[in-house]
Amino acid sequence: MTVATPTVVTRAEIEDFLYHEAALLDDWKLAAWEALLTDDAAYYVPPNDHLESDHRSTLFLVADDRERIRQRIIRINDPNCHAEHPKSRTRRMISNVRILAVEGDLVTVAANFVCYRYRRYERIREYVGAYRHVLKRAGDTFRIKERRVLIDAHELGSLGSVSFIL
Amino acid sequence: MSVRSYIVDDHDKKTFLLDREVLVSDEILRQEMAQIFGRCWIYVGHASELRKPGDFRSRKVAGRPVIFCRDQAGNIHCLFNTCRHRGAIVCTEREGNRRRFQCIYHGWTYGNDGRLVGVPGDDAYAGGLDKTAYGLRRPARFEEYRGFWFMCLDAGAPPLADYLAGARDYIDLVIDQSPSGQMEIISGVQEYDVAANWKLMVENSVDDYHLPSTHSTWLNFMANSGVKIEPPKDKSLVLPTHGKAVELGNGHFTTDNVNFRGRPVAKWIPLYGDAAKGEIDEIRKELVVRLGPERAQRVADTNRNLVIFPNLVINDGSSVTVRTFYPEGAGRMHVTAWALGPVEEGESARARRLDAFLTFYGPGGFATPDDVEALELVQQGLANWADDRWSEMSRGMGKEGDQLNSDEHHLRIFWRRWNELMGAQA
Numbered sequence: 001m002t003v004a005t006p007t008v009v010t011r012a013e014i015e016d017f018l019y020h021e022a023a024l025l026d027d028w029k030l031a032a033w034e035a036l037l038t039d040d041a042a043y044y045v046p047p048n049d050h051l052e053s054d055h056r057s058t059l060f061l062v063a064d065d066r067e068r069i070r071q072r073i074i075r076i077n078d079p080n081c082h083a084e085h086p087k088s089r090t091r092r093m094i095s096n097v098r099i100l101a102v103e104g105d106l107v108t109v110a111a112n113f114v115c116y117r118y119r120r121y122e123r124i125r126e127y128v129g130a131y132r133h134v135l136k137r138a139g140d141t142f143r144i145k146e147r148r149v150l151i152d153a154h155e156l157g158s159l160g161s162v163s164f165i166l
Numbered sequence: 167m168s169v170r171s172y173i174v175d176d177h178d179k180k181t182f183l184l185d186r187e188v189l190v191s192d193e194i195l196r197q198e199m200a201q202i203f204g205r206c207w208i209y210v211g212h213a214s215e216l217r218k219p220g221d222f223r224s225r226k227v228a229g230r231p232v233i234f235c236r237d238q239a240g241n242i243h244c245l246f247n248t249c250r251h252r253g254a255i256v257c258t259e260r261e262g263n264r265r266r267f268q269c270i271y272h273g274w275t276y277g278n279d280g281r282l283v284g285v286p287g288d289d290a291y292a293g294g295l296d297k298t299a300y301g302l303r304r305p306a307r308f309e310e311y312r313g314f315w316f317m318c319l320d321a322g323a324p325p326l327a328d329y330l331a332g333a334r335d336y337i338d339l340v341i342d343q344s345p346s347g348q349m350e351i352i353s354g355v356q357e358y359d360v361a362a363n364w365k366l367m368v369e370n371s372v373d374d375y376h377l378p379s380t381h382s383t384w385l386n387f388m389a390n391s392g393v394k395i396e397p398p399k400d401k402s403l404v405l406p407t408h409g410k411a412v413e414l415g416n417g418h419f420t421t422d423n424v425n426f427r428g429r430p431v432a433k434w435i436p437l438y439g440d441a442a443k444g445e446i447d448e449i450r451k452e453l454v455v456r457l458g459p460e461r462a463q464r465v466a467d468t469n470r471n472l473v474i475f476p477n478l479v480i481n482d483g484s485s486v487t488v489r490t491f492y493p494e495g496a497g498r499m500h501v502t503a504w505a506l507g508p509v510e511e512g513e514s515a516r517a518r519r520l521d522a523f524l525t526f527y528g529p530g531g532f533a534t535p536d537d538v539e540a541l542e543l544v545q546q547g548l549a550n551w552a553d554d555r556w557s558e559m560s561r562g563m564g565k566e567g568d569q570l571n572s573d574e575h576h577l578r579i580f581w582r583r584w585n586e587l588m589g590a591q592a
Contacts, residue, residue, distance in 0.1 A: 049261075049354065050354050057353070058352070059352055059354030059520055059524075061528060074386070074387070075387060078386070080382045083539045154260075155355075155358070157358065157500070160358055160360065161530070161534070161535040162535075163530070
C-alpha cells in the first residue's frame with residue numbers, strides 16, 4: 001500500500017516542522033538542520049531599516065546562498081568562531097503560524113518568533129520578529145528553500161550581532 | 167588645563183603604555199565629550215543620502231539628534247532636531263522627503279532649511295515673535311569634503327579641508343573607483359552596539375596584528391572558497407602581504423596594504439565566480455584608461471583602513487565600509503556602518519560588492535562578530551584596571567622608516583593625539 005502525497009497542507013504540519021527546526025537550532029544540531037535545506041536554499045536577514053528589500057541592491061545583515069550557509073556552519077562549529085565559543089544558549093518561541101501561499105510543491109509560511117539568547121556575563125538578548133519560510137514538499141515532510149528572518153527592532157542595537165543562525 | 171598624562175611614551179626604552187582608566191571612566195568620558203567630540207570635526211552623512219530637495223535623514227551624531235537634509239534650493243543642512251519652543255524632537259521619521267518639520271507638541275513648524283515658518287497663535291506674544299530668531303539651531307560649523315559632510319561644535323576650529331590633512335588623499339583614492347568621481351551610500355544600514363569603550367573600535371579598525379588569531383575562521387572560509395592565502399615568507403610580517411601604517415596628521419592615520427583578498431574594483435578572486443572575471447576586467451580597464459596604470463594599480467591593488475580622528479573609519483578592502491561610532495557610556499558604543507559604491511555600478515557588480523561586504527563585515531559577517539567579541543572581552547577584563555593598570559602598545563616602537571600595519575605605530579598616533587586634546591602633558 002502506498003500513501004499518496006497529501007495535496008492539502010495543514011497548519012499543524014507546518015507547525016511541527018517549524019518546531020522541529022527550532023529545536024535543532026536551539027540544540028546546536030547544525031548538521032541535522034543543514035539536512036533540512038534544499039540544494040538551492042537561501043538564508044536572509046534584511047537590515048532593520050529596510051526589511052522589504054533585495055539583497056542584491058541593499059546591504060543585508062545576512063544574505064547566504066546554499067554554499068555560504070555551508071561555510072557559515074563550518075565557521076560556527078569551529079572553536080575559533082569566538083563570537084559563538086562558548087556557544088550561546090538560545091530558546092525560540094514560535095507562534096502565529098500562517099500559511100500564506102501554496103504553489104505546486106512550494107508553501108510560503110509566516111510565523112512570529114522570540115529568540116532568547118544568553119551568554120555568560122551578559123544580560124539576556126531578545127530577538128523578536130517574524131520568520132518567512134518558503135518550504136518545499138518532500139514526501140510527508142518539507143525542505144527549506146528560503147528562510148527570511150525579519151527583526152522588529154528599529155536597529156540591531158543591544159542585540160549586537162547575528163553570530164548564530166537566527 | 168594641564169592634567170596627568172594617560173600614556174607613558176618612552177622613546178628611550180621604546181615602550182608605550184596606556185592607562186586603562188581611559189577605557190572605563192565616566193569622568194573621562196565627560197571630558198571627552200567636551201574636549202574631543204566638542205572640538206573635532208565629526209562625520210554626519212554623505213551627500214548621496216539626500217538626492218532630491220526635501221530629502222532628509224534623522225540620526226544621532228555623537229549623541230546629538232540632528233536632521234541631515236536638503237532644502238528646496240538644493241543646499242544641504244545639519245539642524246539640531248530640537249524644537250526652539252520647548253525642546254521636543256521635531257522630526258520623528260528616520261528618513262523621507264518633507265518641506266516642513268512640524269513639532270507635534272505645540273505645532274511650531276520649520277522649513278527644511280531650518281527657518282521657523284509657523285507658530286500657532288503667534289499674536290499672543292507681546293510685541294510679536296521674531297521668527298527669524300527662532301530657526302532650528304545647528305552646529306557651529308558644517309562642511310564637506312567630496313560628499314562627506316562633517317559638523318563641528320567649535321566655531322574656532324580650522325576648516326574641514328585643513329583638519330583632514332593627509333586623509334584627503336586617501337578619501338580621493340576611494341572616490342577614484344568611480345568613473346565620474348561619485349560614490350554613493352547603498353541602502354541598508356547596520357546599527358549595532360558593542361559593550362566596549364568607543365576607542366577600542368578605533369584600534370580594532372586598523373589593527374592588522376589581530377587578524378590571524380581573531381579571524382582564523384575567515385581565513386579558512388577564504389581558503390575553502392579557493393582564495394590561496396599563503397603565510398608570509400618574510401618572518402617580520404604577520405599578514406600574507408606587505409602593509410604599512412601611515413600617519414596623516416591631526417590624529418588621522420591609515421593602513422596601506424598590498425591586496426590579497428580581492429576587490430570589487432578591481433581584483434578578481436575565485437570567491438566571485440568565473441562569470442565575474444570579464445566584468446572585473448572591464449572595470450580594471452576603465453581605471454587604467456582614466457587614471458593611468460600607476461594610479462589604477464594604487465586604487466585597485468591596495469587595501470586601506472582609514473581612521474579620521476576621532477571616530478570615522480573608511481575600510482576600503484573587500485568592499486567599502488563607512489563606519490562611525492559613538493560612546494553610550496564608558497563601557498558601551500553604538501556603531502553605524504554603511505556600504506559605499508560607485509554610482510555607475512551595474513546590477514551584478516553591485517550585488518558582488520554587497521556579497522563581498524558580508525563575507526567579512528557586519529553583525530552577521532564572518533569576521534566582525536569576532537571583533538565585537540574581542541572588544542567586549544577587553545572591556546570585561548578591564549574590570550581589573552585599578553590593579554592591572556596599563557595596556558602594552560610598544561609593538562614596533564623605534565623602528566626606522568616604513569611602519570608595519572601589524573605593529574602598533576598607528577595606534578600610538580591615535581593615543582598621542584587623544585592625550586594631547588584631553589589636555590594632558592605627555
